[in-house]
Amino acid sequence: MELKLIFDKPKTMTDTKTHYCPGCGHGVLHRIVAEVIDELGIKDRVIGIAPVGCAVTAYDYWDIDMCEAAHGRVAAVATGLKRARPDAIVFGYQGDGDLAAIGLAETIHAANRGELITIIFVNNATYGMTGGQMAPTTLVGQVTKTSPKGRNPNNFEGYPLRVAEMIAMLEAPVYVERCMVTSTESVFNTKRAIKKAFTLQMQGKGYSFVEVLSGCPNEWHINPVEANRWIEEEMTKFFPLGVFKDKYPEIK
Amino acid sequence: MKELIKGNEALAEAAIIAGCRHYFGYPITPQNEITAYMAKRMPEVGGVFVQAESEVASINMVFGAAAAGVRVMTTTSSPGFSLMQEGVSYLAAAHLPCVLANIMRGGPGLGNIAGSQGDYFQAVKGGGHGDYRLIVLTPAYVQEMIDFTILAFDLADKYLIPVLILTDGIVGQMVEPAEFPKDYKPNFYDKSWALTGAKGRPKNVVRTLWLDDYGVENNNIKLQQKYARIKAEFVMYEEFMTEDAEVILVAYGTPARICKAITKKLRNEGYKVGTFRLQSAFPFPEYRLMELALEKHVKGFLVVEMSAGQMVEDVRLSVRDYKPVNFYGRMGGVLPEERKIIEYTLDMLKGKVEVN
Amino acid sequence: MEKVLKNKIIQTFIEVEPERCKGCLLCVYECPEGVIDVSNKFNSKGWIYVEPLFNEKCTGCKKCAMVCPDLAIKVFLGQEVIAGPTD
Numbered sequence: 001m002e003l004k005l006i007f008d009k010p011k012t013m014t015d016t017k018t019h020y021c022p023g024c025g026h027g028v029l030h031r032i033v034a035e036v037i038d039e040l041g042i043k044d045r046v047i048g049i050a051p052v053g054c055a056v057t058a059y060d061y062w063d064i065d066m067c068e069a070a071h072g073r074v075a076a077v078a079t080g081l082k083r084a085r086p087d088a089i090v091f092g093y094q095g096d097g098d099l100a101a102i103g104l105a106e107t108i109h110a111a112n113r114g115e116l117i118t119i120i121f122v123n124n125a126t127y128g129m130t131g132g133q134m135a136p137t138t139l140v141g142q143v144t145k146t147s148p149k150g151r152n153p154n155n156f157e158g159y160p161l162r163v164a165e166m167i168a169m170l171e172a173p174v175y176v177e178r179c180m181v182t183s184t185e186s187v188f189n190t191k192r193a194i195k196k197a198f199t200l201q202m203q204g205k206g207y208s209f210v211e212v213l214s215g216c217p218n219e220w221h222i223n224p225v226e227a228n229r230w231i232e233e234e235m236t237k238f239f240p241l242g243v244f245k246d247k248y249p250e251i252k
Numbered sequence: 253m254k255e256l257i258k259g260n261e262a263l264a265e266a267a268i269i270a271g272c273r274h275y276f277g278y279p280i281t282p283q284n285e286i287t288a289y290m291a292k293r294m295p296e297v298g299g300v301f302v303q304a305e306s307e308v309a310s311i312n313m314v315f316g317a318a319a320a321g322v323r324v325m326t327t328t329s330s331p332g333f334s335l336m337q338e339g340v341s342y343l344a345a346a347h348l349p350c351v352l353a354n355i356m357r358g359g360p361g362l363g364n365i366a367g368s369q370g371d372y373f374q375a376v377k378g379g380g381h382g383d384y385r386l387i388v389l390t391p392a393y394v395q396e397m398i399d400f401t402i403l404a405f406d407l408a409d410k411y412l413i414p415v416l417i418l419t420d421g422i423v424g425q426m427v428e429p430a431e432f433p434k435d436y437k438p439n440f441y442d443k444s445w446a447l448t449g450a451k452g453r454p455k456n457v458v459r460t461l462w463l464d465d466y467g468v469e470n471n472n473i474k475l476q477q478k479y480a481r482i483k484a485e486f487v488m489y490e491e492f493m494t495e496d497a498e499v500i501l502v503a504y505g506t507p508a509r510i511c512k513a514i515t516k517k518l519r520n521e522g523y524k525v526g527t528f529r530l531q532s533a534f535p536f537p538e539y540r541l542m543e544l545a546l547e548k549h550v551k552g553f554l555v556v557e558m559s560a561g562q563m564v565e566d567v568r569l570s571v572r573d574y575k576p577v578n579f580y581g582r583m584g585g586v587l588p589e590e591r592k593i594i595e596y597t598l599d600m601l602k603g604k605v606e607v608n
Numbered sequence: 609m610e611k612v613l614k615n616k617i618i619q620t621f622i623e624v625e626p627e628r629c630k631g632c633l634l635c636v637y638e639c640p641e642g643v644i645d646v647s648n649k650f651n652s653k654g655w656i657y658v659e660p661l662f663n664e665k666c667t668g669c670k671k672c673a674m675v676c677p678d679l680a681i682k683v684f685l686g687q688e689v690i691a692g693p694t695d
Contacts, residue, residue, distance in 0.1 A: 001619065007673040007683035018678060022655065023632030027677025044451035049316075059457045065447040067319045067458035070342050073312035076304065080316025081447065083300045084274055084324070088449045106312070109305035184638060184671040217632070224632040 010034035012043050016060045023224020025124060025214025026054055028181045029190070030061050033093070033120065036195045037064065040202065046089040047081055049074045051098035054128040058093055072103025075110035078117040089201055091118040097127040100136035100161050107163070111207050114172030118197045118208045121163060123178075124216035125235065132219030136161040139238055144219070160238055164211040168244035174206035176245040180213035180236070182228035193243075196252060205248055213239055254429040259394045260285035260327075262430055263353060263417065264293065266401035267325050271438035272351065273299035274324040276313035278306060280332045281365040282421035283355040287327070307332040311339030311352075318348040319458040321446025323405055323438070327353035329421070330371050331362065334379065340414060341380030345460035345471065347478075349408035351401065352386070353417040355424035358585030366585025367421030369505060372562035375418045376533045383472055385479050387415040388533040389488065390504040392423060394430040396531070402436065409441040411482055418533060420558060421585075422506040488531035489540060493519060496549050497526025499600045502541070502567050502577075503556040504530035507588055511556055514593050523601055524549070533563065538570035545574035552576040552600050554607070556588050576600075578607045609641075609666050612690075619686035620668030622660045628680035629657035635672035635681060641665040644672055 009015070012034035020026045037043050043064060050058040052071035059066035065088075069077040074092035082090040099107050099121050110117065126144055127133040134147040137160045141150040151157050168176040175197055179190040190212055197208035213235050215227035222230065257265075264286045267275070275294055277287040287303065294301035300317075304310035310326045317324040328336060333354040343350060356371050358364035373379075375388050387407050389400040397419070404415040447456055462468050492512050494500055501511035508529040518525040528544065530537065544550055552575045555564040564579040571577050580596055582588045596607040611618045622643065629651065636644050636658060643666045647659040657680075660666065673681040 001617075001686040001688045004685045004687070005682060006668060006685045007670045007681070009679050013679065017628055020677060022630035022677075023634055024677055027679075028675065031677075031679060045449040047320075047447050047449060056461060057463075059455070059459065063450070063455055065450045065456050067316075067346075067447055068461055069315070070312060070338055073308070073315075073339070076309040076312035077316035077319070079302065079304075079309075080274070080276065080313035080318075080324070081320050082316075083302065083313070084317040084320035084322040085448055088320075088447075105305055106309050109309065113302075184674040187674045224634050225637050228634070 010038045012037040012063055014061055014063050018061055019057065020054060021218035023215060023217045023227060024054070025181045025212070025216070026122060028187060029120070029122060029212055029214060030058065032181070032187065032191045032194060034062060036191060036198055039195065040198055042089050042198070042202065045087065046091065047085065049077050049081070049090070049092045051094040053095035053098050055093055055095060055122070056129070072098050072101070073106055074098065074103060075106040075119065079110050079113070079115050082115055082117050086116070089198060091120060091198070093120045094122065095128065096121070096123050096125065096135040096137040100163050108166070108170070111167050111173050111209060112170050114207045116201055116204060116206065118201050120194065121209065121211040122214045123211055123239065124214045125160070126216050126219045128216050128219055139234065162239060164209065164244050167209045172207055173209055173245055174247040175200050175208040177243045178211040178213070178239060178241050180231055180241060182215065182231050199251060200248060203251070205251070254431045256427050257394055257430050258285055258425065258427045259397045260355065260424045261289050262394045262397040263327070263401050264289040265432060266398040267351065267405070268293060268297055268299070269432060269436050270323065270402045270405035271440065272323040272325050272405060273297065274317045274322050275299070276302045276304050276310040276317070276324070276326050278304050278310050278328065278332060280329045282357055282367070282424050283327050283329050283353070286353070307335035308339065311336035314350050315339055315343055315348065318343065318350040319346070319447050321443035321448065325351040325353070327355065329355045329357045330359045330368070333371060333374070337374070337380035340386065341382050341384060342460055343414045344384035344386065344475070345382065346458050347412040348414070348458070349412050350414050351404045351408055351417065352414055356418070356420045364585050365421065367423070367506060367558065368585045369420055369507070369558040369562070370583065371418070372533065372559060375416055376536070384475055385534050387411070387413055387482060388418050389415065390530050390533050391417065391419050392505050392508050392529065394423070394426060394428045397423065398430055398432060402433070406439060411478055413478065420505045483535040487535040487537050489537040490529040490531060492527040492529065494526030494528060494544060496524055498524040498549055498551045499597050500544060500550060500553050501525065501527045501556055501593070501597065502553050503527070504533065504563065507556045507558055510588060510590060511593065514590060514597070518594065518597065523598070525597055530563070536566050536570070538566070541567060541570035542572070542574070545571040550575055551603065552578065552605070554593070554596055554600060555579045556593055557581040558585070558588065559583060576605045580608050609664060609668070615689060615691070617688045617690055621663040621666045621684055622672060623682045623684065624658055624660060625680050625682070626651045626657045628678045629655060630678055631655040631657055632677065633658065634675045634677070638671045638675045640669065640671065641667060
């Protein structure tokens with residue numbers, strides 16, 4: 001019997017086992033990014049920037065040139081990197097605290113400048129690494145360490161930030177999509193979105209942004225399967241999936 | 253061939269000469285000439301100019317470009333440099349070479365836009381978190397804005413460290429004759445550690461976080477070894493008529509120019525006065541100051557700063573109690589007065605130990 | 609799963625690497641054929657890992673591997689040519 005492996009670790013992934021909690025969306029997304037890098041053949045051209053948060057040690061899992069950015073500054077570091085290495089493919093990988101709280105200014109201005117970078121925004125509605133605090137994307141009513149009675153706008157805790165829509169309102173970005181990693185179908189869709197984002201950067205078309213709704217079972221205090229269902233049923237109500245901007249629909 | 257140049261613009265052109273092709277800045281007086289100059293000049297030399305949305309962003313753009321292995325600079329002034337402190341700590345921790353400039357203004361707070369020296373502690377003792385130092389050069393002349401900036405890029409790459417040009421707004425805004433070196437060839441160092449895309453080599457990682465037991469300590473040991481090597485290998489200062497001086501004025505930047513003028517004046521009146529001018533604040537010329545303190549002819553030192561007295565502490569650390577070290581300074585961007593310096597110097601010459 | 613085509617036997621099955629599995633069970637619920645289920649064994653980290661208990665039902669659709677956050681699942685396709693009608 002001649003055995004063929006029809007699903008295996010992408011070349012761009014290292015063998016290191018991840019530190020992520022069971023069922024964490026980061027794990028799936030890391031593999032998706034690695035598969036995209038393999039398929040586009042850019043493993044020796046890509047430079048990744050890790051955020052401060054659960055994915056801070058992403059360089060242990062991707063076998064590519066990478067650096068860490070100070071909390072919230074991925075978009076600025078990416079700007080400097082891309083301007084210095086225009087032929088490299090530069091992508092930032094950030095959580096919601098990193099991108100939408102402390103790093104919102106850098107995020108919006110890099111997008112507004114139309115930097116030739118790709119930003120992957122992992123929205124799991126909480127600060128994972130630090131133990132489950134309220135994030136800018138925490139839903140109204142969602143209980144966290146810092147919104148113990150559930151996020152309450154009447155208590156000046158504000159509403160979840162729809163970052164993809166915000167970025168899509170800017171002139172310069174060429175591609176903005178929100179997807180999720182909760183099932184095979186959504187994983188396929190996310191991979192398509194990220195592959196397109198990288199392709200647009202490779203063709204020098206402009207700034208691309210992919211927001212990914214991702215499960216954080218540990219901090220949501222539910223099991224991984226329920227977490228994915230919560231994303232599909234609750235999160236998508238406030239964070240609708242879809243393409244919010246696409247200046248190059250013909251490019252897949 | 254000398255030409256009349258403004259300090260800020262001299263610094264900017266010197267960076268270009270030194271091979272800097274990436275500049276990330278943000279508007280702040282009194283250094284705006286640099287950003288304006290770079291916006292015009294960088295495209296002419298195929299370089300990159302970006303005006304960032306804040307100093308927090310610009311210092312992190314510097315981090316990205318430095319991680320990619322190119323010569324990169326940002327310049328700012330006091331409040332802006334405060335915003336950059338976190339980024340500077342990261343640059344130092346990641347052993348990334350770059351050149352920074354703080355054209356100091358009156359502070360604290362928004363302060364004013366006059367020249368000042370209130371950021372010495374921040375620059376020399378480390379304004380960001382963690383044990384790190386920067387090489388700090390302190391130009392007082394437009395010519396030194398050129399020479400020190402070119403030197404800074406070389407030192408940064410040689411020691412893999414951020415190098416800070418620390419001067420006051422007066423030197424930045426001043427116009428005086430100066431000369432750019434003819435056909436200067438930058439000495440580009442090997443940067444195989446840089447992020448370029450892992451083509452034909454294992455991946456490079458630029459990081460400052462280690463969660464295992466001794467990772468960060470090991471990085472700190474590496475940093476301290478580097479600083480020891482720097483202190484052993486170079487320090488920069490100017491001694492002006494100190495050979496037989498009885499009172500030595502110690503200063504850097506604009507106050508040092510005032511002190512040198514006073515030295516000449518008092519020498520003409522027969523008084524044995526000298527000036528010791530810092531050209532590097534780190535490494536600090538501690539041994540030379542101690543040597544001078546042990547000279548019999550030296551009665552004492554008068555430190556002159558445009559601050560409440562910051563560099564004076566390092567002078568006292570160097571001189572210990574061999575000789576008295578007095579201080580006279582003006583804050584908030586006000587220039588130290590010549591007559592006051594003269595008054596205190598004459599008091600010390602007459603043997604008065606405590607002045608001011 | 610083993611299918612017999614005209615002149616080929618095709619076999620599809622999966623393997624789980626116990627040390628990579630953290631027992632999140634996403635694969636168990638994603639698999640349309642109920643191939644995987646929780647084993648009663650622990651790995652060195654103390655996670656209860658999953659096992660392909662009914663590999664004969666595996667169609668090689670790779671859904672389990674797609675949703676696995678830890679690359680703990682490998683999917684195999686076996687082919688063997690056999691003598692058969694050659695029309």
